[in-house]
Structures are given as C-alpha cells and as structure tokens.
Amino acid sequence: MKILTEVFSGLILTCFSAGALASCTSTKKAESLPKIDMTAWNYNEEDDVYYQLGIQYVANPADTKYESLGLFVPGSYFDAKDNGDGTYTLTVNANSKVDDFSAADAPFVMPIQTPGYAALEAPTAYTHDVKAYTDAGFIFIYAGARGRDQGAPAGVTDFKAAIRYVRYNKDLLPGNTERLFTYGMSGGGAQSAILGASGDAPEYEKYLKALGAVMTESDAVMGSMDWCPITNLNVADAAYEWELGSPRTNLDEKTKAVSEGLAKAFATYINSLGLKDEDGNLLTLEQSDDGLYHAGSYYEYLKATIETSLNNFLSDTKWPYNANEQKAALGQNMMLPEGWKPRGPQGLQAGGHQKGQNGMQAGRPQPGAEDLDGIQRGKSAASGNVDLSGTYKSAAEYIAALNANEEWVIYDEESNTAKITSVEAFMKNVKQLQKSVGAFDDLNTSQGENTLFGLGDGKALHFDSLMAEVLEGIDSELAQAYKEDISKSDSLGTSMKERVNMYNPMYYLSPVYGGYRSAKVAKYWRIHAGIFQGDTAISTEMDYALALKNYGDQVESIDFTEVWGLYHNEAERSGTSTANLIAWIKECLE
Numbered sequence: 001m002k003i004l005t006e007v008f009s010g011l012i013l014t015c016f017s018a019g020a021l022a023s024c025t026s027t028k029k030a031e032s033l034p035k036i037d038m039t040a041w042n043y044n045e046e047d048d049v050y051y052q053l054g055i056q057y058v059a060n061p062a063d064t065k066y067e068s069l070g071l072f073v074p075g076s077y078f079d080a081k082d083n084g085d086g087t088y089t090l091t092v093n094a095n096s097k098v099d100d101f102s103a104a105d106a107p108f109v110m111p112i113q114t115p116g117y118a119a120l121e122a123p124t125a126y127t128h129d130v131k132a133y134t135d136a137g138f139i140f141i142y143a144g145a146r147g148r149d150q151g152a153p154a155g156v157t158d159f160k161a162a163i164r165y166v167r168y169n170k171d172l173l174p175g176n177t178e179r180l181f182t183y184g185m186s187g188g189g190a191q192s193a194i195l196g197a198s199g200d201a202p203e204y205e206k207y208l209k210a211l212g213a214v215m216t217e218s219d220a221v222m223g224s225m226d227w228c229p230i231t232n233l234n235v236a237d238a239a240y241e242w243e244l245g246s247p248r249t250n251l252d253e254k255t256k257a258v259s260e261g262l263a264k265a266f267a268t269y270i271n272s273l274g275l276k277d278e279d280g281n282l283l284t285l286e287q288s289d290d291g292l293y294h295a296g297s298y299y300e301y302l303k304a305t306i307e308t309s310l311n312n313f314l315s316d317t318k319w320p321y322n323a324n325e326q327k328a329a330l331g332q333n334m335m336l337p338e339g340w341k342p343r344g345p346q347g348l349q350a351g352g353h354q355k356g357q358n359g360m361q362a363g364r365p366q367p368g369a370e371d372l373d374g375i376q377r378g379k380s381a382a383s384g385n386v387d388l389s390g391t392y393k394s395a396a397e398y399i400a401a402l403n404a405n406e407e408w409v410i411y412d413e414e415s416n417t418a419k420i421t422s423v424e425a426f427m428k429n430v431k432q433l434q435k436s437v438g439a440f441d442d443l444n445t446s447q448g449e450n451t452l453f454g455l456g457d458g459k460a461l462h463f464d465s466l467m468a469e470v471l472e473g474i475d476s477e478l479a480q481a482y483k484e485d486i487s488k489s490d491s492l493g494t495s496m497k498e499r500v501n502m503y504n505p506m507y508y509l510s511p512v513y514g515g516y517r518s519a520k521v522a523k524y525w526r527i528h529a530g531i532f533q534g535d536t537a538i539s540t541e542m543d544y545a546l547a548l549k550n551y552g553d554q555v556e557s558i559d560f561t562e563v564w565g566l567y568h569n570e571a572e573r574s575g576t577s578t579a580n581l582i583a584w585i586k587e588c589l590e
Contacts, residue, residue, distance in 0.1 A: 224524070323565060
C-alpha cells in the first residue's frame, strides 16, 4: 500500500492506495486552529460577564453540534472597547480582582454534566447559571462533547481537547489555566474522575490528533469533583452483585449462579489491588459462611464507611426531621443545556424478571422509569427496603424506622452514635436494588454503558470480561456472545479492553494496571455519593478514593463522603452543591 501525503495551506490530504487510489480524506492540521477572537466578545450587563459562544476547539471536529465551547469571564478581569455592533474588544486588566482572585490567578471551572454518559450540546445562548461561579471570581468553561452513542473514548477525548484549547489561549485570557477544576454527576462524575486521573495519558493521543486537537498543551486538571460517579466499569457488574446481590429473590438457577460467580470474582479482584486503609493496613476479602466473601478487612472498611455515613447524619440532623424535605433540599443542581432531555437505552425496558438471551432472567426487581440520565431503573422498594418517607421527632424514632423489618442498627442514645450488624443488612433494608444481574453490561445489551462501549454507531456491545469468564461455566453460548463483542476494535484499532481501561480511573491509579503513573493525576479530589442509591455499588467510589489515598504525595487531598438518606444526586451533607463546590475550590487554592 502506498501512502501519499501532500500539504496545502493548512490542510493535510492523505490518500491510501492499494494498486489504485482507494480513498482520500482531508483534515485540518491542529496548528491551523485560530485563537480566540478578542474583538468578538458579548456582554451580559446584569451579571457583569463577558462571554463568547461557538468557539471551535478542534481543527477537524467529528460533530460541530458538540465540539465547541463557551467562555464566561467576570467583567472586571477585562478592559473593554465597545465595537458599536453589540460586541466588545477586550484586553486583560492586570490589576483587577473579583472576590478572592485576581486576573492573574483566577481558576477555571468546567462542568462535565453528561448523565448516563450522554452527549452535552455546546451552549447556544447566555446562561445565568454561570453567575454563582463568575461572582466568585471563576472563569467558566462550558464545553460541549459527544456522548455514549459515539462510543468511548469520544466524550473524555472532547473534554480533553477543550481543556487543551483553553490553555492554547492562555496568553489572551485572564486567570491561571493550570488551576482548572472539573465537576459532574453520575456519568458526568465518572468522566470528571477519568479526566482527573488521566491527564496527558498516552492512550488518548491518537484520538486527539484525529480531531486536530492542540497537541502542544496539557489536558491535566488540578481538581475533580465527582458526585455519584458511575465508573470502574470493568468490575462494576461484579461489585454490584457482591454488595447488592444478596437481597435478590426468585432468580432461576443459571442467573443465581451468574450473580454468585460475579460476587466471587469481585473478591479476587479486590485481593489483587493491594489497597490499604489510612493506617497502612491491607484491605482484603475472606470467604464467609455464604461463600460470597462477605468478610475480611475490606468488608469491615466498607461497614465502617456505612456507619460513618449514618453517624454523620445523626450528628448533622436537627429533630424533628422530614426525610422528604431533605431529599428535595439536597437534590440535583445540574446545569444542562436548555431543552435537554435524556435518551433512553436501546433494547429492553425495565420490567419484572425479564428473560435475557437463552432464557436467563435479568433479575430486575420491579418495573421502573427513565431517570434523568436516560437509564432505566426499578423504582420500588422490592428488596425489603424500610419506609423512611415520614417525619421523625427524634433520633431514636428514626432508628426504630430503620429497624422496622429487623434489628440491624444498634443505637447508643447517650453518645448519639450507631453501629450496624452487617453490610448485607444495610443493603437489604435501605440500599435500593434497582438493576438486573449484569447491572452495567446487561445480558441483553440494554444498558447505556453497553452503548458507551459500542463502536460509535449507536449500537450496543458487551464489554465485561469478568462477566464473560463467569458465564463460561454456566452458559457457553452467552459467554461466546460476550467474547465476540469484547474481541472487537474501534476505527482507530483500539481493543475493547483498552477502551474500557481508558474509561477506568483505577487504570491510572492502581499499580496492578499498566497505566499506573503514566498520566498526570489531579491534586485535589472531592467524591460524594448518596449512600441509598442503587445505581452502583458503594465500592465503586470507595475503591478509587482508596487508590488516591494510596497514590502518594502527588495527590494532596481527598474528600470522600457517603451521604446518608440521599440517592443518585449531587449529594451533600448540608448546603447546596454549587456553593459547596465553590467553597471547596477556594479551600484547595488557599
């Protein structure tokens, strides 16, 4: 095959020939990307914010609907000249200051609001949602990005390209582009975590080059705020069964064997990681009476995490306490484009015990509804969950409600503290079992994550190698279907295993993975989740929080918090997610 390349005025024309000319494609060089036009700024007088929209951040966009960004800058950071046509020419006012920051050191903040790994459209109009951040002196980057239909790693690649483009303009903009923080919830929290763990990771280079991204700048971030991250997808199915599988009922013999096989596989995985607690003790799982490894130091660490969450709640709460008001007050504060609607997953809808391939049960508890991120979930308390919807006059009354079905919380009224009898009791009574066996890599490829690891055509594929191994001894035909999907590579020749690694923060944080210490890891982390959610296992966020604590001096602080009483939202013990995020960033930069 001959490869002929000619360069014309900023275009690269590449022709591939096999005897005769087969195909020609043209792409712009990254160096042809124009910098921000400083004569084309708009101004929102009410908020005192200068902004630009539609800034293309790659030279060869795959989808212009998504691959552009908006910048929103506090007005005081600029000196402005009115162009007379509604736009302004701006220069940085070096002496300006907003709140705690100056034009020299202002931080940048970027939302990764991609629930369910959905696409995020670039902004097409000014949004007042930026005001809380610009009033605090932050510069707000609102970048669009492709979503799960385009296949991993499209979304994270786009956000990396946007970060690089902003740094490409650091000589024109106020602020310090090294002080860049990301935040997101659910699939957005996951992608924020990946961005925090994979700064300048070599695996992304060919994807960035294909888009014509700026290759002379870094995409590493300083801090990552992750609410309820749906991540660690290579072991997420196994983690779900190890934690939440025990309350499942009415499973057929094959499906029960898959659930238990995944639980055991998770124990093997945990024991391979070498995770340590804050005192340097090794965290491992040991075989328990049920054979599912619900014992050992890792198990006790998870149990203590649950107890800390409950005791934080008891300490924080003023009685009487209304559970419904708490959920409303501390719910989501997501910033999404106007008119954004979730896209449901392909394939089967949520339902009772639906049949998968070869007649296996999906094991979903009860019919559900589409949540904010477009993922189907069971909604009712099908696993014996207690009713916590009322108003409680005292802590003792609330504990009695937790113990309505069985006594699993032991409360000491004098110290206002509690312990639990077991992790399984917590899962049975308050953790919402909402997903089927194969919670993320569904037996029917019906989950959003199946589409995420498709090949960019919107079609879903299996991706979980652990699931394939477990199925081998249970249903060889289904195991083969998994293996065939897992053997596929994307258009740039990247294998399924490699793409799953690229979307796993543990790949860059744990020494058992090949990507360990190959990327620039963020210094500051804030990982919060609603502990009652059934969207993923607690171990999902707990594991990479532990890996960060074990990582070394490069990681300076980790705020890992499980919030009692909350579900799949921007979970906070008190206050609002936006105010707490702003306060945390300021604290990091003190």
